[in-house]
Amino acid sequence: MDHGWLHDMVARQFGITGPLRQLGGEHDLNFRATGAGGDVIVKAMRRNGDIALVENQCSATAWALRSDPDLPLPHILPAPDGRLWQPLVDDCGHQRVVWVQRAFEGIPMGDAGPQRLETLSALGGLAARLDRALVGYGWTPTSDAAKWDLSKADWIAGRLDVLGDGPRRRLVEGIVADYEKAFPALMDLPAQPIHNDLNDFNILVVPGLIEPARVSGLIDFGDMALAPRVCEIAIAGAYAILDHETPEAALGALVAGYHGVSPLSAAEIDLIWPLLRMRLAVSVVNSTIEAVGRPDDPYVTISQAPAWRLLENEAIDGALMRARLRVACGLLATDAASSIAGWLDQRRGAFAPVLGEDLSGAPVGELSVKASIVPENPFSLRPDEARRLGRPAGTDTALWLGKYGEPRLIYTDDAFRKGPWLASNRRTIHMAVDIFAAAGKAVQAPLDGTVATVENRTGHLDYGGVVILEHRTAEGDPFYTLYGHLDPAMCETLHVGSRIAAGEVFARLGKPDENGGWEPHLHFQMALTLDGMGHDWPGVADPDDWAWWRAICPNPAALLNLPDDKVAYHAIDADTLLAERQARFGSNLKLSYRRPVTFLRGWRHHLFDEMGRPYLDAYNNVPHVGHAHPRIRAVAADQLARMNANTRYLHPAPMALAERITGRLPSELEVCFFVNSGSEANELALRLARTASGGYDIVTPDHGYHGNTTGAIDISAYKFNKPGMGGRKPWVHLVDVADDYRGRFRRDDPDRALRYAEQVDGALAEVERNGGKLAGFIAETFPSVGGQIIPPPGYLAQVYERIRRAGGICIADEVQTGLGRLGDFYFGFEQQEVRPDIVVLGKPLGNGHPIGAVITTRAIAERFAQGPEYFSTFGGSNLSCRIAAEVLDIVDDEGLQANAKAMGERLLGGLNALGEKYPVIGDVRGIGLFVGLDLVTDRESRNPATAAADYVMNRLRDIRILVGREGPADNILKIRPPLTVDAEGIDMLLDRLDLCLKEASLFSNLPDA
């Protein structure tokens, strides 16, 4: 449309002569243009609109900026006559008002996807500053302001007919009823001018891949209202948490951010959730009214969908949300919390003993992730494990205590898991004290109470018989105690409302077949409220929710006449661990991830952190047959119980291992050396090559890695090319990595294998020129730190031919690629159809136990044997050899090579499908479970998308998946899980990668799906 009428005016008044680019807007016309001092937004009010509206917007922002000039609010540019807005008649003769404001950087938050908690906290802080700055501004209500004023939102009560008569109407009726209940408290709060529409399109953010998005603008003051400031928070919150992965935490961050700037009262905080829901109810009712006559308009359904998804999310409990928001702001979870705590503390020591005995001398056991190895499989507690959880060592007393606040892995039932994947969040933190004692032991009330719940929960690993008692303090504040794992016989005698006197026996401890299957014990928990808890109390909490659960269910030690500390678990603090590590180790002992992670347990392809959170391990190739394999543990324990000595004595274990390894190799590779590491193996391989060839010089691909010892670093360009490493030694001759995606010769060149191999000719000529003599060629068969590269077919054959012609020895470093990882091949060199002279093995060989191996020909070994004795103190110990032989047997017995092939195909298929969706994926490459995902800023230039790879790797860690990052530009995601990985793990990885790639595309303004 031609807006000539506007163009002339802005040119005349503001010197804006360039084009006006129209932007979106519900009522007004908005244009972006370039003015003398930078980009501006030209706004023309709706036709014949109320001029007071513009006056309000312009003077409200000016007012707020006078008191807080750094707020990111629209700066109105006055016309030369000093006026902030100009009346103007448009080309149709309608009266308009025009004003110009400075443009912001950034994009609407609604286009940037759900935000990180840091951004939401900052947004809360800005909303607080804005509200503070608006205090005292003389706002004039306009005619249509009431519709969006949350303090007048009950107008929707009369319009619910538009929602039809289904469950959605009943849902909104409930929301309106909650609002009406909260209304008197809302009216008790002072009203002030508020923005009143901080929805996700009125908030601008500058997205970030490394740093969280920065809020760069709060715009559109067209819906201001005079209302309590909690309405501002509820409205901002309503939109900020839509489709957020963790809506409760998101709202907590926003509210805490507000509270940090302008402290809120508990009464205000309690209003936020009902108001937030009411705002979304107003939104869906309003848009349904506006769509009357267009019942099938897909836009209405699509635009309402996120609001309905939140409103219909039954997993969010309003009463618990109240406590959560209070705790997020550092307030008490309930009003009476501190007086109850004080009352209990005063009576500590005077309560009736719950099991009839003094517990002060009872030993305390640990069932924590850190201290306990029950269950062996942290995804499945066996019945025999549940029946004998583990009394503290050295005690055979019948009575022992289990800790409050302790993260445990014993809660393995699906009911404890909070998402679809094995590695989804799960509830692990024990919110009670356990008292282990004999079944049949009498349970007494610690103080007078009334039965609130009595029932028998018969599910496996549930409570069996359970009772909840209600008590009152002297001041009349109610609180509650729960007794789980009881003999359900008490269900016959107890009834809701029954009064129990202090010291009265009301139940007995149940046997395993009646208490949920557990070792007999009492689960003793207290709660300050039944709001959101009812009679079905969670006994364990998600670690991410522990901060507020502990405020609702505090340590009940006082009721057991015990000091809190006796039964309180003191969690490992990752920050302390980090500080200690920094104090004791060099700073180049690197940690993975921006937020380092602590792991205490593992099982197959999962790891567990100190809080029991499970992670899918799609990165570690050392635990080849899976973490904590019972057969590895058994064989190690067995050998350690016998003896462990070196190779100077005869023992069958080294022979057994040598036989298994050579049985997989070409027949001429028949002599083995066992060492402690891949580095030591490569050092030895170099010595072998040098004695056999009589030369010293080595040809090797660029950006290779062969280990951390001096000799291994000399042949590892990945290391020696780093600053301060002294660079390449004259006897090392580099050729390009045969990377046919981003290297010199690419997949469109049918002769690329030959072209890369021909570079060896140049290297050999260099050896000649320098007056050196060739010892050989070493390469990782598939370069890993070089970027998970699969060389083109025929490459190594043509390299080896050249090396051998020049008298050199060919060494295959199979540390990354050997032992079945590749699915179709047991070793990488099989794929390249070559027979190396020396093969080097490491990492996966011991499944975490340090052992490496060098295997070579009889002739090469004989030449080496002419030198001094070969001895490695630990290399080839009885223990190491038995473990490594067990690893090789497990690969065969469990069909792990075939699994690597099947899972590799599933993974590569899924990654290729993601490649269709996200242009940030430049290349998907891999064989079996050796996989790389090469991220690019665009597919044409193939420039590395390093920041995107960094984002995806760190974000995956936050959502419980480990992958790595490699390549000269660190832009290649490295995926190489233990070979046990299954379809569930691969599907989780693909699903979560989809999310992260979408976010990375959004946040970096890379092309999206």
Ligand SMILES: Cc1ncc(COP(=O)(O)O)c(C=O)c1O
């Ligand atoms: C290909 C390759 N060779 C050798 C090594 C060195 O092994 P280690 O760390 O056991 O000394 C590594 C380690 O990452 C490697 O990836």
